[in-house]
Amino acid sequence: QKEVEQNSGPLSVPEGAIASLNCTYSDRGSQSFFWYRQYSGKSPELIMFIYSNGDKEDGRFTAQLNKASQYVSLLIRDSQPSDSATYLCAVKGMDSNYQLIWGAGTKLIIKP
């Protein structure tokens, strides 16, 4: 069974620091990787996605892939209280045209 694992947290980070979130996946053939943010009581929204060919930076957010160790990271620089949310990792396998495999999420708390 294909799995995506995340530490449930909470991960507490001081305001202005770098928050580092990790996600491990079991399917070595996974092709694309997604980070969604979900505020409490709200729906998920896409922050970033990367393919298996490289990392990506977008503003304060950086997504990095380590294929050898099968994990993907999300770095949030200059963390703000508004970044406090649950971050969901999702992975698309090579043999799936539709189905993302989701982690249970990591709760991030940014302390002022």
Place this chain on the structure above:
Amino acid sequence: NAGVTQTPKFQVLKTGQSMTLQCAQDMNHNSMYWYRQDPGMGLRLIYYSASEGTTDKGEVPNGYNVSRLNKREFSLRLESAAPSQTSVYFCASSFGTGNEKLFFGSGTQLSVL
């Protein structure tokens, strides 16, 4: 500029009752999905519709049925609700099944007593 509209937001059912969750999107997306989200678990796909006129089972389809009424609307029906179906349900849409930028509705909190 509604995006994905999902109704109702909250619902309480008794075991054995039936209900339909409604979902509509105004982004001209081809694909629509129904997920459930339970504490400590990742989102699980119930059913999806790759395009108008097609529906397929996801990871956890038992106890549910769906209808892709037209390109905009995709409904989820619980014929005989069970306590195990207590969950938060999300409808989502995307341009295609290969495009994983999913746009989610606001969710339905369903409790089955």
